[in-house]
Amino acid sequence: xxxxxxxxxxxxAEGRAANLPCNHSTISGNEYVYWYRQIHSQGPQYIIxxxxxxxxxxxxxLIITEDRKSSTLILPHATLRDTAVYYCIVHISSGSARQxxxxxGTQLTVLP
Amino acid sequence: DGGITxxxxxxxxxxxxxxxxxxxxxxxxxxxxxxxxxxxxxxxLIYYSQIVNDxxxxxxxxxxxxxxxxxxxxxxxxxxxxxxxxxxYLCASSPLIGPYGxxxxxGTRLTVV
Numbered sequence: 001x002x003x004x005x006x007x008x009x010x011x012x013a014e015g016r017a018a019n020l021p022c023n024h025s026t027i028s029g030n031e032y033v034y035w036y037r038q039i040h041s042q043g044p045q046y047i048i049x050x051x052x053x054x055x056x057x058x059x060x061x062l063i064i065t066e067d068r069k070s071s072t073l074i075l076p077h078a079t080l081r082d083t084a085v086y087y088c089i090v091h092i093s094s095g096s097a098r099q100x101x102x103x104x105g106t107q108l109t110v111l112p
Numbered sequence: 113d114g115g116i117t118x119x120x121x122x123x124x125x126x127x128x129x130x131x132x133x134x135x136x137x138x139x140x141x142x143x144x145x146x147x148x149x150x151x152x153x154x155x156x157l158i159y160y161s162q163i164v165n166d167x168x169x170x171x172x173x174x175x176x177x178x179x180x181x182x183x184x185x186x187x188x189x190x191x192x193x194x195x196x197x198x199x200x201y202l203c204a205s206s207p208l209i210g211p212y213g214x215x216x217x218x219g220t221r222l223t224v225v
Contacts, residue, residue, distance in 0.1 A: 032211045043116075043202050043216030044155070051211070087154070096208065097143040097162035099170060102155035 004088045009107040012082075018075040020106050022088030025069045030092050033064060035073045036102070037084040044087065044102070047073065078110045114139045118203050118217035124225050125190070125197065133188045133220045135203035141215070142208045144186035148172060149200040149219075158201075161186055162208060190222060198224050 005023040012018040024033065034049040048055055048062045050071070055062045061074040075082050087105040091098050116137045125131045137144065143162045147155040157170030161180040175194025180186055186205075190197045200221050204214040 034213055036213070041200070041219070041221075043118075043204075043218050044214070046213035046215065049211060049213055097145070097160045097168070098206070099157055099160065099168075100145075100214075101157055101171065102147070104152075104154045 004090055004103065006086070006088050006103070006106045008104060009109070011109050011111055012075075012078045014080060014110050014112050015077055018078040018082065018108055018110070020073040020075075020086050020088075020108060021070065022073070023070045024088070024090045027068050027090050028092075031090050032092070033062065033068075033071045034089045034091070035060070035062065036087045036089065037082075037108075038087065038105070039081075039084045047086075078108075080110050080112065082108065083110045084108060116203055116205055116215055116217035118201075118220050120220060121218065123220055123222045125222060127224055128192045130189055130191050131222065133190070133201055133203075133222070135186045135188065135217060136184055137186075137203075137205045137215070138184060139205055139215060140183075141205035142183070143206045144180070145204045145206075145214070146170075146176070146178065146186070146188045147202040147204065149202060155202060158188065197222055 035047040036044040038044040050062045064071045085105040087102045119134045145160040146158040149155050156172050159178045161167035177189045202219045203217040206214045
């Protein structure tokens with residue numbers, strides 16, 4: 001699975017958009033980009049995933065660059081409840097269990 | 113509602129004791145995973161299983177054991193051989209087919225006293 005690089009921390013004002021970047025320059029053609037978040041002392045929560053096209057769901061939007069070497073998770077109107085660690089993971093979708101390792105992620109702090 | 117249940121939420125263990133952490137899922141997922149998380153760190157894979165009666169070691173399997181006798185259940189035993197067991201333990205599951213994400217449980221916090 002491709003390695004990802006994320007900034008260790010970011011701040012965002014409440015009500016503003018939070019844009020969380022992720023670099024995955026070694027991504028291969030059949031690897032998806034996944035985003036999860038972990039609120040303190042809870043299990044991680046799946047947010048969104050994508051392959052090539054931009055994706056949007058009720059939680060967030062995912063923008064993947066045309067060369068697929070980086071992506072941005074967008075929380076359009078951040079709230080205090082969005083304060084969490086956000087993980088960007090890249091892996092293939094296959095018929096076997098995936099041995100994923102979650103790195104340190106980005107600590108997003110939403111400020112009042 | 114479907115999901116993953118981990119129990120107990122908090123667990124205290126005396127040094128030299130084995131303890132077993134429970135993980136049950138009703139999502140009909142084939143694959144199940146155990147992760148360990150230390151304070152301020154990411155998640156490290158302990159064991160994973162993609163079918164009943166079969167499981168594989170992850171990156172930090174030493175001092176841990178698992179079983180997969182039922183599709184729904186994947187208990188983790190922290191043995192006395194694990195020298196630093198105090199940590200937050202997370203169980204997850206996923207389908208094997210399709211680009212679906214993991215579903216995580218709420219975790220068990222183990223403390224050695």
